[in-house]
Amino acid sequence: MPGWRPPDAMTALPTRKxxxxxxxxxxxxxxxxxGDAPAGTAAAVPDLGIPKLVFYxxxxxxxxxxxxxxxxxxxxxxxxxxxxxxxxNAEHARDGVTIAxxxxxxxxxVLLVSQAQGEAPFAFHPRHRxxxxxxxxxxxxxxxxxxxxxxxxxVTDIALHEGAVLRLFRLQEESAQAFHLATIRAKIxxxxxxxxxxxxxxxxxxxxxxHALLMGPGAHTHLNAAQLLGGTQHGDITSCVSxxxxxxxxxxxxxxxxxxxxxxxxxxxxxxxxxxxxxDGYQMNQALLLSAGAExxxxxxxxxxxxxxxxxxxxxxGALDPEQIFYLRSRGIAEAAARAMLIRxxxxxxxxxxxxxxxxxxxxxxxxxxxxGR
Amino acid sequence: MLxxxxxxxxxxxxxxxxxxxxxxxDGEVHxxxxxxxxxxxxxxxxxxxxxxxxxxxxxxxxxxxxxxAMEPEARAAAGIFLAFxxxxxxxGVGNANFIRTALNAVRRARGEAELDAxxxxxxxxxxxxxxxxxxxxxxxxxxxxxxxGEKKRNEVLQMALLQPGLAILDETDSGLDIDALKIVAExxxxxxxxxxxxxxxxxxxxxxEHIVPDRVHVLAxxxxxxxxxxxxxxxxxxxxxxxxxxx
Numbered sequence: 001m002p003g004w005r006p007p008d009a010m011t012a013l014p015t016r017k018x019x020x021x022x023x024x025x026x027x028x029x030x031x032x033x034x035g036d037a038p039a040g041t042a043a044a045v046p047d048l049g050i051p052k053l054v055f056y057x058x059x060x061x062x063x064x065x066x067x068x069x070x071x072x073x074x075x076x077x078x079x080x081x082x083x084x085x086x087x088x089n090a091e092h093a094r095d096g097v098t099i100a101x102x103x104x105x106x107x108x109x110v111l112l113v114s115q116a117q118g119e120a121p122f123a124f125h126p127r128h129r130x131x132x133x134x135x136x137x138x139x140x141x142x143x144x145x146x147x148x149x150x151x152x153x154x155v156t157d158i159a160l161h162e163g164a165v166l167r168l169f170r171l172q173e174e175s176a177q178a179f180h181l182a183t184i185r186a187k188i189x190x191x192x193x194x195x196x197x198x199x200x201x202x203x204x205x206x207x208x209x210x211h212a213l214l215m216g217p218g219a220h221t222h223l224n225a226a227q228l229l230g231g232t233q234h235g236d237i238t239s240c241v242s243x244x245x246x247x248x249x250x251x252x253x254x255x256x257x258x259x260x261x262x263x264x265x266x267x268x269x270x271x272x273x274x275x276x277x278x279x280d281g282y283q284m285n286q287a288l289l290l291s292a293g294a295e296x297x298x299x300x301x302x303x304x305x306x307x308x309x310x311x312x313x314x315x316x317x318g319a320l321d322p323e324q325i326f327y328l329r330s331r332g333i334a335e336a337a338a339r340a341m342l343i344r345x346x347x348x349x350x351x352x353x354x355x356x357x358x359x360x361x362x363x364x365x366x367x368x369x370x371x372x373g374r
Numbered sequence: 375m376l377x378x379x380x381x382x383x384x385x386x387x388x389x390x391x392x393x394x395x396x397x398x399x400d401g402e403v404h405x406x407x408x409x410x411x412x413x414x415x416x417x418x419x420x421x422x423x424x425x426x427x428x429x430x431x432x433x434x435x436x437x438x439x440x441x442x443a444m445e446p447e448a449r450a451a452a453g454i455f456l457a458f459x460x461x462x463x464x465x466g467v468g469n470a471n472f473i474r475t476a477l478n479a480v481r482r483a484r485g486e487a488e489l490d491a492x493x494x495x496x497x498x499x500x501x502x503x504x505x506x507x508x509x510x511x512x513x514x515x516x517x518x519x520x521x522x523g524e525k526k527r528n529e530v531l532q533m534a535l536l537q538p539g540l541a542i543l544d545e546t547d548s549g550l551d552i553d554a555l556k557i558v559a560e561x562x563x564x565x566x567x568x569x570x571x572x573x574x575x576x577x578x579x580x581x582x583e584h585i586v587p588d589r590v591h592v593l594a595x596x597x598x599x600x601x602x603x604x605x606x607x608x609x610x611x612x613x614x615x616x617x618x619x620x621x
Contacts, residue, residue, distance in 0.1 A: 322425065327462035330422050331476035331532060332450035332483065341475065345466025 014084040023265040023297040024207055024236045029179050034123035034151055042115045048141065048358040052111040058124025058152075059095050070107050070138075072098040077127050085209070086183050089155040093127035096154070099140075103133030103161065109141065109356060114154070116146025116178065123151040130156065132164035132192075139167040141359050144174055145202075151179040158185065160192040162216065167195045169359040171366055174202035176231070181207045190216025190245065195353045199363050200227035200235050201370050207236035207265075214241070214248040214276075222353040225254045226363075228370045229262035229294075236265040243276035243306075252283040255350040257343055259374065261293035269301040272309050281311035288346050289319055340371045375399050376421075376540055376571065381432035382596075383420045390416040392596035393432065398540070398589075401568040405582055405607060406575045408593035409615040414575045415459060417593065418544040421573075422456040423449050436540060450476075451483030453539030457529040457546050464516035469528070472516045473498065477535055501534045504564065506557050522549035530561035541565070541572040547581035559584030579611040 013030050014021040037057035042064040045054050051066035060074075075098065079090030101107040114126070132138055144152060152174060160166055166186075174180045180203040186194045198208045212221045227235040241250045256264040270281045287296040300313040320342050328338035344367060354360045376398040383391040390413045398404045408414050420427050421434065423446035434442050441449050464472065478488040489497065498512055507527050517525050526546055533541055543562065547555055562572060562585050574585055582590070582604065590606040591598045594615065600606065 323462050324464055326424050326446060327458065327464070328472075328476070329446035330424075330450055330456050330458075331472075331536065332447050332480035333476055334447050334479065335445070337475070337479070338447075341467060341472075342464070345464060348466035 032121050034121050037122040037124040038118045045113050048111050050109040050111050053097050054113045056115050058126045068110055070099050070101045072100050074098055085181050086155050089125040089153050092125040096127040098129045100131045101136040101138050104135045106137040109139035112140055112142045114144040116150045118148050121149040125153045128156040131159045132166055134161040135163040137165045139356050142170040144172050146175045148175055149177040153181050155183045160188050162189045164192045169354055170198040172200045172202055178203045179205050184210045187213045187215055188219040191218040193220040195222045197354050198225040205234045209238040212241045214243045217245045217247045219248045221250045223252045224350045224353055226347045226350040228257045229264055230259045233262040238267040240269045243272045243279040246277045249280040253350045254285045255347050256287040258294035259290035263295040265297045267299045272304040272306050274305040277306050277308045279309040283313040285315040287317045377435045379433045382430045383427050390596055398571045400571055402588040403572045404589045405587040406591050406593050412593045413596045414593055415544055418542045451480050455533050455536055455538035455541045457543045459544040461517045461525040461529055463518045465518050467516045469514055469516050470512040480536055501531055505531055505561050523554035526558055530558050543574045547576055579607045582607045
């Protein structure tokens with residue numbers, strides 16, 4: 001991201017002096033001394049009727065995982081960027097999923113689970129890699145869960161060759177004391193599509209930072225997200241979409257539901273290169289603040305060098321509409337259920353790319369459970 | 375039976391209802407007419423429990439229950455239904471899901487079994503057909519992109535499915551063409567029974583040609599100033615509301 005500079009020490013935690021971290025303060029994380037992740041085996045993993053790849057405290061748990069034909073062995077990491085969290089990840093990465101789907105193959109769907117558990121604070125930094133050959137297809141459902149104080153710092157590198165389609169649906173349900181700082185980087189070739197949705201419900205501080213590079217003509221991406229934040233949670237959705245070829249399309253619908261004294265952040269940047277004519281970029285950010293202490297920071301940025309493009313962005317912040325609540329209640333629906341219905345409706349648009357039924361059911365269940373737990 | 379005794383209510387400092395007395399026996403349809411600003415919509419909102427209206431005096435009972443103490447959803451479960459003058463749009467909420475959730479909430483509160491999606495759809499499709507609505511109205515988001523007539527028909531659809539004991543129709547005729555008006559009126563008439571009563575709030579007489587009331591009341595300046603049979607509506611149509619406030 002422009003505006004970024006390498007931190008003083010290459011593996012230092014980013015501070016708020018960095019523009020990209022201006023709204024997300026990691027001092028609470030810096031104060032904790034994280035040890036190595038304890039070894040162990042995963043507890044029960046949800047069954048979605050698809051193969052599963054299970055990581056326990058960042059280490060692949062072969063016994064808990066299914067056979068998956070496109071799984072490869074983990075290779076050492078060489079980090080080329082100056083992204084501070086990716087640099088830290090590179091220094092500590094010991095494992096991660098490596099998936100390669102050959103050209104023309106529809107690899108179906110796979111569940112990627114991260115389970116974390118430990119007594120003392122610990123950190124793990126998985127490096128995941130997903131490569132789809134030309135015309136290949138894959139759906140990845142990712143679930144991150146855990147108990148205790150830990151820092152999960154995954155980096156996912158994605159390469160989509162011409163015409164490939166990756167759907168990445170992520171459910172972040174980390175422990176309430178956890179830090180979840182995910183970096184996702186996708187290189188999208190001509191006519192390839194990266195369809196993603198992140199649902200953030202857990203963690204003390206969560207951040208999903210996505211960099212999508214639309215490298216070839218006709219590349220397409222959806223970077224949708226929904227975050228539901230309560231208590232003193234902090235949730236950050238940051239994205240940078242870079243259109244580097246003509247006829248690309250990017251769609252971002254990000255919805256935040258914030259209550260208590262929780263705080264949400266959305267930073268979305270769209271860059272359109274001089275040659276990226278006919279780019280269609282859309283970014284919508286909406287937040288529903290359910291309490292007086294809830295807060296949302298929004299920073300959209302457009303940097304457009306091409307002259308024939310369609311780029312739009314919008315942001316709204318509001319509360320639930322009392323007229324709508326009364327309408328539902330007047331039909332016999334109790335107030336809490338009415339509010340839950342309206343929140344679910346608010347999130348609906350963000351869930352749009354999730355067209356895989358087991359994933360949709362997973363998200364809807366998690367969102368309902370979040371609301372029931374309030 | 376709905377019994378309103380000496381009901382007074384205000385919004386902020388503004389006194390809107392100033393001692394309304396009205397009884398609607400089971401099986402009867404009563405019309406409430408009156409000039410703009412008389413308090414007609416306020417009466418409908420106070421009866422259905424909308425926030426922002428402060429009841430400053432009087433009582434309202436429905437089938438012996440003091441409804442003023444009840445939450446809006448409890449009033450709905452007790453059988454009170456308000457057809458809104460301006461039905462609310464709910465983007466992202468499917469109409470079928472909305473109506474089924476409402477119906478099941480009311481059925482639960484009444485100790486009846488809930489309906490599954492299949493049983494509900496069967497019931498809803500039959501009701502839709504009788505209201506000359508298209509099936510796709512169930513698939514759309516609640517009232518989003520509906521024409522004025524479709525919104526009002528959607529209100530009647532909800533009423534037909536929720537089977538209230540008392541329906542309050544707040545200017546349901548406003549914005550309707552004559553065909554839609556007839557369909558809405560037929561929907562209400564189809565519910566008429568010994569266990570159903572209705573308060574039809576309207577500014578004009580034309581709705582009452584199709585939903586013939588047992589009684590007509592004139593609300594002016596927050597009070598019922600005249601009551602009579604259906605002929606009163608015709609008289610008002612001919613002579614207007616002028617002079618009624620003084621009565």
